[in-house]
Amino acid sequence: MCSRYEAPSSQRLLEAFQVAPDEPTQTELWPTYVGPFLRAPSDEGVNHDARAYEALSGIFGLLPFWAKDTKLARRTYNARSETAAEKNSFRGAWKSSQHCIIPAVAIYEPDWRSGKAVPTRISRADGGLMSIAGLWDRWTGPAGEDVYSFSMLTINADDHPLMRNYHRPDDEKRMVVILPNGAINDWLRAPPEQSMEFMLQYPADRLVAEARPSKR
Template sequence: NCQSTCGPHMGPFIRLRPEEAADDDLPEFEALTGQFGLLPFWAKDRKLGRQTYNARSETASTKPSFRSAWKKGQRCVVPASSIYEPDWRSGKAMPTRITRTDGGVMAIAGLWDQWKAPDGQIVHSYTMLTINADSHPFMKAFHKPNDEKRMVVILANGLIKDWLNSSVERTSDFMQPYPADRLMVDIRPG
C-alpha cells in the first residue's frame, strides 16, 4: 500500500490565470503541476494530501480542508484519460478502469490551493469534487455494497470554460452526474 510509504502524487490541473499574471498575449487558462490531494494553507506537512484526494461537493464549502478554496472560487479542471473505481460485484474489490465512450479526456471539476512548505517552497495542490451516485445507472455498480456510491464530477466539454469562470454562488450548479451512456468500463490495459 503506497499510502504510507510513497511521496506525494503529482499531476496536472488547469485553472484560470491569476489576475496579477493577466497578459493579453497569454491564454486565459494555465496548466500547472500540483500535488494530488489538496493542501490548505494551515497544513503542517504534505501528508494531509493523502486524505484530500476527493472533496464531497455537498460539504466542500464548510469542511476545513476545502472551504477556503471553495469560497475563493479556486476552481480547476483535472484532465484524466480514465478513472479507476472498485467493482465489488464479485465479492472483492476489482480495480476497474472507466473511460468516456468517445475516448475523450475527462474534465473533472476540482478545487486548487497553494501551500507554503516549511522550507519556503510554494506547493500547488488540487482535489476532485464528488457527488452522490446511488441512483446513477452506471456508477452505482461501484464501491462496497451498502456504502454510499460516489462519483467525480465530469464536466461536459462545453462546460469547462463556464466552470472555471463561474461565480462562487453558481459553483453548485455544476455538481451534476455525467450521463451514464457516455461512460464505459475499458478493459484495455491502462
C-alpha cells in the first residue's frame, strides 16, 4: 500500500500530458496532501476538440459525498481493487467509472528485510512518469465549495519479483496499479464492468528501487 509518493511539477505534466491543474499542488505527497490527477475531459462527447485529459488538483485520499471532513482521507488513500465495488468509501466512484490516473515520479514503500523499515524509492526504469490507476470523487466542503480527491487502486503482489519485498514480513504484499502508457486512455473511458481488466501487475524489470532516508 502506498502512502507516500512524489508528484510531478506542472511543467513536467505539461510536457507529458499537455495539461496541468490551474490550482497549486504539492510534489511530496502524503494522505490529505493536495496533488494532481488526470481524468477524461468532462465535456467529452460534446466538444470534439476537447483535450485528451483534464487535469485537476485533489486530496490524496478519497472523500465520498458523506464524509464529515477531510480526515477520512487518512484511511482512503489506497483502494483494494478486489473490494472497491463493495466498500462504502469507494463503491460510488467504482460503479460510476470515476477513473483517473495519478501521475507520479516515484512511490515509496518500506523494506523490512533488515528488521527495520527502510524507505525505498521506486520509479520507472526508463525515467518516465508512473500513471497510477485511481478513483476520483467530488465532495462538498464546509463553505459549499467543490473538493476533489483521489485514491490509488492496489492489487496483490505476493508473487511480484520486486514488490513482494516490501511491507512487514507477515503482511499481504500489495502494489499500486501502474498503467502502461498505451492503456491510459482506455482506462479513463472504461465502463465499470471492464475496470478489473486493467488491474494488472507492472513488470518488475521496468522498475528500479533505491533505499532512501525518510524526509518526514
